[in-house]
Amino acid sequence: MSSSSSNPSTPNAIPYLSTRAFALHAIPISYALAYPPHLYFFTKLMSATGFKASNMTPRLNLSALSASLPKATTDMLWRARGCHLNAIEGFPLFAAAMLAGTYTNLDARQMNVCAAEYLAARVVYSVLYMTVKSEKASYLRSAVYFYSVGIPFYVLWKAGWKMAATEKRAL
Template sequence: MPIAYWCILVAVVMPLVLAGYAKSGSHDNNTPRDDAEKLSGAKRRAYAAHQNAIENFPFFAIAVVAAISFGATTSTLNLLALLYLAFRIAHALLYIADKASLRSMAYAGALFTNVAIFVLPAFK
């Protein structure tokens, strides 16, 4: 199985890790979505990174599956998928650290890498 498929698994788990950090400590599991509004500082930013990771996951998963389905070079796809994850992890960490400009650059890097994954089969 290509490494890119494992990257999909990591990308789907990442929002759960971010939400876990955001809601660690004082969290009422009876109304978990209401609790998010009460978060502040780094934990609020972690929750926002969680939401952003969820929003970006579908395109990544579809791009990887499409690239494999249409015969993209596996080694290049694996490299791009790992690069995408590196950008997304950096994005989350920079979000939590409140580094907005660097966070935006990491977001753009992940987006452009994801587009490259999607169009990769066209260049085989």
Template sequence: MATSYLGLGLHTSSTTFAGPAAFLAWNWFYAYCVLASRTLKQWHGIDHNGNPRQDINKYGAAAIREGKLTQAQLEQIQRMEAASANSVEGYTFFAASVLLALVANVPRPTLTAACTTYTIARLVYGAVYVLIPHDLYSQLRGIAWWTGNTSCLFLLWKAARSSVLSA
């Protein structure tokens, strides 16, 4: 197995980062692509590339009047935009916690478990945000949000306790 020098006195095999890199790539794709509202807006004919962040504000009411979409569909697109924005914002925290855990040599099973927890929590978060408009049931979104962020905080805690960073 080939090893390479990472700096900070750390050595790693060439396959060591495959799992964490896959989690980082998937969560980036989910936040920036899967939850992007652009496809839904194109489907309903209200996507305007000249100023796409204003599509809903500028053309939403007119699209309802013209029968392009219903109020419920418009609200779903709004929730999708909010879920995407929150996922993009949260991705930075996730990436930073994963990278710090890697540098600190947090045990791989611990890192994988935290990344899996975060990924599942974000999938649940996005699905609940986009698909559930009911006030009571949408509370599941908050549970999923806290679960994902707690997994990141856990990685930071494990990294802080690492002997690599304590030395």
């Protein structure tokens, strides 16, 4: 008997992607995607200011120290901070969608595709947020944002209709 078949944490009887496991695993992955921009922000701010940033009031550091930094550095730090906050703000909607889709037994493949598309869109969005420097190109970032937000809305909509159909059959 292989070690994976005796270990309940790594089931091998059902292929991973034919279950909703990836959709659930995508929840912590989505949350973790918020932290590369934050780590960039923190390390860049500390190095650019000669470690003058304070941990006592971390959310005020950029406002307090931006006047002493080059504009390009300040702009990049604001984008990194905004990128981090945007990911945190979008996380609850995505997590709720994955949980609702799992609870209502939406199709596993469809759930996993939605989860993967959301994660990919968030990565593309973060790269665009951190690198776009023109007003015109910023609209591409916004388009990717709205696409990413549409995915959990879609899953929640499907879950709601599935719940309604299930409850109708129960009546």
